[in-house]
Amino acid sequence: MDAASESTADVTESIRDYFQKDRSRMTMMAARKFGVTEKSVVDALVGQWPIVRLREGVFRELLEALPALGTMRVFVRSRAAVIESVGTFGGFSDAGPFFNVQTDTLDMHILHEEIADIFAVEKWGHDTTTATYSFQFFDHSGDAAFKAFLWESFPDVPKETIEAFHTLAKRLSADAD
Template sequence: MTEHLTASDIRSAKTDAIKIRDRDLAEKLGISEAQLVVAFAGTHGAHRVTRIAPHPDEVLPRVKELGEVMALTRNASCVHERVGTFLEYRAGPHASMVLGPDIDTRIFPKHWAFGFAVEVPTENGTRKSLQFFDHAGDALQKIYLRESSNHAAWEPLVSDLAIEDQSDTIRVAPRAPAQGAKMNMDKRDALLSEWAKMSDTHQFNRITAKLGMNRLGAYRAALGTPWVRPVAPDCVEPFLNAVSKAAQKVILFVGNPGNIQIHWGKLETIKVMGPWLNVLDPMFNLHLRADHVAEAYVVEKPTKRGPAISLEAFDAQGDLIFQCFGQRDGDTDDLATWHGILADLPTREEALV
């Protein structure tokens, strides 16, 4: 914790700035969001925080007991909110997942360092959530109860998951620096050869890692080939409007190092609010800082079912903001509408500095 701020100081700052979101207040105070949350460990009036087991293997199989919830995953530029019930949890040594028609996530447990059950008073009653953070104290996933949730399951779940250490401070690690684009032009021919042989999009990360590149570096290396087309960074708003107008189903990924959350379906109600592009649908909300999009690409990857073509956006530090693929509507759908939407996006002509 920042040396000059005690847990009491943080609680006072939160009381004085009750309408400021935790992430924004933490940044203003020079601490992590997890340090702000843990400062309320115990009961402080109607504000109650319980430290709970952070590992997804312990927590996520239990979340289905809460019934319908809102799952939130975000990065610095985009917030992805999906309503549904946590169903099948599949654990893995390096990656786990939640599978279901509404909540679909990919989880990387080594990043899950801190967990909290949070109860906050609001004008509409107590807002209950489970919140999970990485070693630097940055949010990985938050799970909010709704009016329709099984509130009777909350207390037993929190009691079972509570850990012995209920102190109001934590020690966080420095945030990992942005990786930027890792590109190895000496391996460009090998990249393109391996790319052409792909049969599944999940092979891509293994190919780039083997060649000493990352996603953005590989896309930059492949410029000038049919696999990658750079598009104007301000294309996202017209893209969302085109998807909405065409009633095109999509598969939309937003993630951070510890959690990737996936929306399947349409994007119907698009609203612009200042720098934010928003999807405001009953079961899905997206909040995207359009001004954070520094690079965007239409990317094609071969698969057994035909080409998988996506729109992918990156921020100025080279971090992935989102990926969006077309969702097939039945086995006979050739995704012609989706391909047409992407083809209409303007190509970025200027070179990267």
């Protein structure tokens, strides 16, 4: 193993240890702590948590399936701020480089070509004593572009909504046949 691989393995192990001590920690804060991208943190937790890497090219299919999951809480952040919005996906259209989501509750203009990786993540919430379920979208540099969490009746998300989340993740999985 070369020095770079060993260093990556050490960071991965450190990230895993960090979350074993407190599973409610935020991946965004872990990325800052370890000096890696947030995608690297999620990658490190694959196999430790129920995380599914989605296959390439499923962006539109996934977004168009989200209305069936009901109300979602969407997080969009930069290095300086985070915005959280609760609503339902729908009203899809394309305009130039943008894939648009326009409903009464969400208005997003997504540069979808900038989305490089998508994960379905089941994680203990940082401010709750229950699991959260989200689709997390990362750009080419490994930064979180946005995250969409199941939010219907949160924290008591209906069992059938969680099952639909798992079914969708499995269907779009990079490991799907």
